[in-house]
Amino acid sequence: MTIQFSRLRAVLVACVLAIAALYPAVILAQSEPAQSSQAPTADSAAWAILADRAEGIIESGDSSEEALTRLREELVVFRQQFLEAQDANASRIATLGNQIAALGPEPAEGDPAEPEEIAARRSELEAQMARLQAPGLRAEEAYNRANGLVAEIDITLRERQASALRKQGPSPLNPALWPEAWSVFTKSLLDLKDEIVVSTSTGEQREQLKQHLPQILFYLVIAAALVLRGRVWMEQLTLAIYSGRRFQGTGVAAFLASLFQVIVPVLGMIALRQAFLASGLLGLRGQILAEALPAVGVILFSGLWLGGRLFPRSENEPTPLALRHEQRIEGRWYLSLLGLLLSLLLLVGRLAEFDSYSDGVTAVLLFPLIVATGLIVARVGMLISAAVVYTHDDSDPAPADRGYLQRAFGLVGKLTILSGIAGPVLAAAGYLNAGVALIFPTVLTLALLGTLALLNILVRDIYALLRGRSPEDAAEALTPILVSFVLVLLSLPLFALIWGARVTDLWEVWTRFQEGFAVGETRISPSDFLTFVIVFAIGYIVTRLLQSTLKVNILPKTRMDTGGRNAITAGVGYIGIFAASIAAITTAGIDLSSLAIVAGALSVGIGFGLQNIVSNFVSGIILLIERPISEGDWIEVGGQMGYVRDISVRSTRIETFDRTDVIVPNADFVSGTVTNWTRGNLVGRCLVPVGVAYGSDTRQVEQILLEIAKDHPMVVLNPPPAVLLLGFGADSLNFEIRAILRDVNFVMSVASDMNHEIVRRFAAAGIEIPFAQRDLWLRNPEVLAPRGAGPANGEPAAPARAPAAPVRDNDGDGGQGAIPDGMEGR
Helix, strand or coil, X not given: CXXXXXXXXXXXXXXXXXXXXXXXXXXXXXXXHHHCXXXXXXXXHHHHHHHHHHHHHXXXXXXXXXXXXXXXXXXXXXXXXXXXXXXXXXXXXXXXXXXXXXXXXXXXXXXXXXXXXXXXXXXXXXXXXXXXXXXXXXXXXXXXXXXXXXXXXHHHHHHHHHHHHHXXXXXXXXXXXXXXXXXXXXXXXXXXXXXXXXXXXXXXXXXXXXXXXHHHHHHHHHHHHHHHXXXXXXXXXXXXXXXXXXXXXXXXXXXXXXXXXXXXXXXXHHHHHHHHHHHCCCCHHHHHHHHCHHHHHHHHHHHHHHHHHHCCCCCCCCCCCCCCHHHHHHHHHHHHHHHHHHHHHHHHHHHHHHHCCCHHHHHHHHXXXXXXXXXXXXXXXXXXXHHHHCCCCCCCCCCCCCCHHHHHHHHHHHHHHHHHHHHHHHHHCCCHHHHHHHHHHHHHHHHHHXXXXXHHHHHHXXXXXXHCCCHHHHHCCHHHHHHHHHHHHHHHHHHHHHCCCCHHHHHHHHHHHHHCEXXXXXXXXXXXXXXXXXXXXXXXXXXXXXXXXXXXXXXHHCCCCHHHHHHHHHHXXXXXXXXXXXXXXXXXXXCHHHHXXXXXXXXXXXXXCCHHHHHXXXXXXXXXXXCCCCCCCEEEECCEEEXXXXXXXXXXXXXXXXXXXXXXXXXXXXXXXXXXXCCCCCCEEEEEEEEECCCCCHHHHHHHHHHHHHHCCCECCCCCCEEEEEEECCCCEEEEEEEEXXXXXXXXXXXXXXXXXXXXXXXXXXXXXXXXXXXXXXXXXXXXXXXXXXXXXHCCCCCCCCCCCEEXXXXXXXXXXXXXXXXXXX
């Protein structure tokens, strides 16, 4: 069993990238320069030799991982060249295709032969077509071969990686391995010391040391200041910003200041490395360890920084985790220890790789680091779970979110605890590679998740600073959420690298993405999609600008009414968007003919499932063209009455008189009955019914009502208002005022004004406005006396049938509710 320390270094580099929150595209571009846009032209002979060699290497299966990786890079170069060569002569081929199509179809068997001139021309064009298509076909065949070879190499590398994880080696719990491990490790340290002693034993090295002594002392002073005190100074600055007077952008300033808690001491580690290298006292082992000092500084101080940000000292500092003060202290210690353990892993790995430790020695040396890391990881998982389920009181910080975030934190905490236990168990059982591949990526994943959580707070604070809002209000806005979502998407390659993906795997995904996907005979690539988006966006913006110009500057100067102007504006918008779509599709080179089958299937779906939507859409277009209603019209449709406020493609919004919005589908306006009170003009009729008592002078009533109608300022005099005696009601003589108003929108207020004036004028003229009356005749009033009571004071008994006395019912209900037993109305 061989521990792949180069793999561990790659994982640690991913940790550095995760903490720095850098997108890995830059690293990927540096890792595979073979995919440069300046790729040489494909050479058929060189390609044939490379392909044959690659097939032989893959079949043999005895090449190293480094050799396979280099071979894959060469294949990727040719594959990219062949992909680009497939589009050779594309424009000329399209022209020839149009020329051949212009000649018409070839005669079918049994049909008369076409003229010789046309047949000769067709043969000539087809020969040119075959000649021009040949390079593309050869490139396509070579591309498929290269792509297959690359896929086979990837499969081989993944199988080797999986086999290394499944391989069982010596258990570090075997006591027989401990003396050898201690002896080998101490020998490496002694060799390191001996290299320094040998370097200082020669006069030349001592002379060189004296010459570089000022430079060495300068670097050592800087390193001591920056490493020992620099981080403390930056931490005090961050706490001062949070503890001082709050201002807009406090969170942003404090976050940027906190970054120097990593930058400053790492610069000190770089100065320390320069001091060691300038001394000339280090041998090969010392130089290897000295070169690792900056990486060690990044890992160590990044762990301290994450601990200070995720588990802050001050209550004023924002944190994604809600914990008690004691738990925050514990969390800071744990993250600091994790950074130290990762640093030790890097140094031990460099030393073990140089001295070629055996599998047993490597297992024994790494096992304590794995166990310590597993215990700390498990405890950190408990803290994450505690931050979710913790019930706070008034003196404790606010609890974490109780929805989706709670479930996510709970899942992360449980998986972290499981990983912290499973990693040491696997290593103890001899599966050291599996234990290392589980426990240390878990640490890096937690670091990356913590960084994303801190970046989420930073995005919120930046948004609050730019918009002049409080951080609490900014947390509810959509923009910070979208930006945080994008950051999560950009971090996915980092998660993949942490959990075992190779850089070549990511490049393969990116290559597939660049190639696009096929729709019929058309291949849509990201560049095509980007072209479509840009052209459509330009067309959409131009359309909106044209609509705004028409609506604000041009149409108001015409004699067109509001409804017509809105219809023209909406029509221009629909035509512009349709034209922008066509232009974007054409510019991107998307062939829609291949979507004919899909369009046919969609038409069937439209016919069944979307028929109501299509009906409303077509009805909306009809409304905009015919304009039976316009914005601002007073209409009545489907029992709803109100003003039209907006006409869209699918529906129309009506504002009722009680200020509620009613959304009516456009199909109801086309297929139903619509009453438009203000269509064409605002003139409308007002009807005011009036009842007077029987016995009133009808001509006098007619004259008074006519004067009231003519005196109202909203009533037009041509045609003049009229007063009609409609009939004889059960309780009154029924009159009605019929008047034409200048603006029918005021019909209710005009009717109210006339009713007030009618009451005043009728009272002055002594004309009664009656109310409903009923006469009741009691056939047997004796039943009203209490039962068993005789005549009082010797009065004679009442006759059995006395004359009925009329009882007037003034409430208009016929007295039904007050008739006792034995009485009935006549």
